[in-house]
Amino acid sequence: MxxxxxxxxxxxxxxMDGVLVDNANFHINAWLQFAQHYNxxxxxxxxxxxxxxxxxxxxxxxxxxxxILPDELIVLTEEKEAIxxxxxxxxxxxxxxxxxxxxxxxxxRVQMAxxxxxxxxxxxxTLDGLPLRPYFDTVIDSSMVHRGKPDPEIYLTAxxxxxxxxxxxxxxxxxxxxIDAGLxxxxxxxxxxxxxxxxxxxxxxxxxxxxxFTGLTVDTIAQLVTQI
Numbered sequence: 001m002x003x004x005x006x007x008x009x010x011x012x013x014x015x016m017d018g019v020l021v022d023n024a025n026f027h028i029n030a031w032l033q034f035a036q037h038y039n040x041x042x043x044x045x046x047x048x049x050x051x052x053x054x055x056x057x058x059x060x061x062x063x064x065x066x067x068i069l070p071d072e073l074i075v076l077t078e079e080k081e082a083i084x085x086x087x088x089x090x091x092x093x094x095x096x097x098x099x100x101x102x103x104x105x106x107x108x109r110v111q112m113a114x115x116x117x118x119x120x121x122x123x124x125x126t127l128d129g130l131p132l133r134p135y136f137d138t139v140i141d142s143s144m145v146h147r148g149k150p151d152p153e154i155y156l157t158a159x160x161x162x163x164x165x166x167x168x169x170x171x172x173x174x175x176x177x178x179i180d181a182g183l184x185x186x187x188x189x190x191x192x193x194x195x196x197x198x199x200x201x202x203x204x205x206x207x208x209x210x211x212x213f214t215g216l217t218v219d220t221i222a223q224l225v226t227q228i
Contacts, residue, residue, distance in 0.1 A: 018174030053175025055148030097213030152185030
């Protein structure tokens with residue numbers, strides 16, 4: 001039945017990188033190339049722990065170990081993201097099972113939003129390149145918030161835009177910072193094991209861990225909301 005009853009109203013909020021697309025390794029390689037260009041030490045583990053899921057201002061400040069001025073941030077961010085897009089463009093595709101899941105959510109009239117730490121240029125690259133944008137009622141990117149993940153602002157903003165209270169939102173995330181953001185916002189979180197292993201995600205407090213969207217049903221996610 002369509003999701004029209006107020007008692008059944010809920011929303012699905014999606015991170016983009018590592019969730020809508022399984023691109024973690026491409027971002028890692030782009031960051032490593034970028035860091036090497038500037039002679040900055042960076043390992044894969046450091047990326048996962050300190051950069052993944054965070055807005056560019058925080059990520060660049062970590063890499064360069066100093067605050068980054070706004071004009072400088074724009075240049076550095078686009079330089080890094082251009083490397084990423086060149087690497088990932090030949091491989092751009094939705095995470096397995098995603099389209100079937102989005103179509104099932106749409107058929108049930110579930111509100112859907114994207115809340116991503118990515119810059120707007122990468123949002124266009126991904127959502128319009130596939131294309132996925134028509135599925136979503138709103139898209140919140142890093143330019144629309146003051147505080148990046150793990151602060152819950154991005155998901156609280158998305159919930160407000162779709163008109164659903166945070167307690168009736170389910171967040172789909174791959175990164176520790178994003179999972180924390182969803183939980184801090186009072187939302188249920190489904191962890192997608194693209195960037196981290198299932199074992200690593202077990203300690204995050206996520207209500208459900210999935211490898212991807214293959215076989216995932218709307219009823220399974222709706223049950224998380226009814227547990228509130």
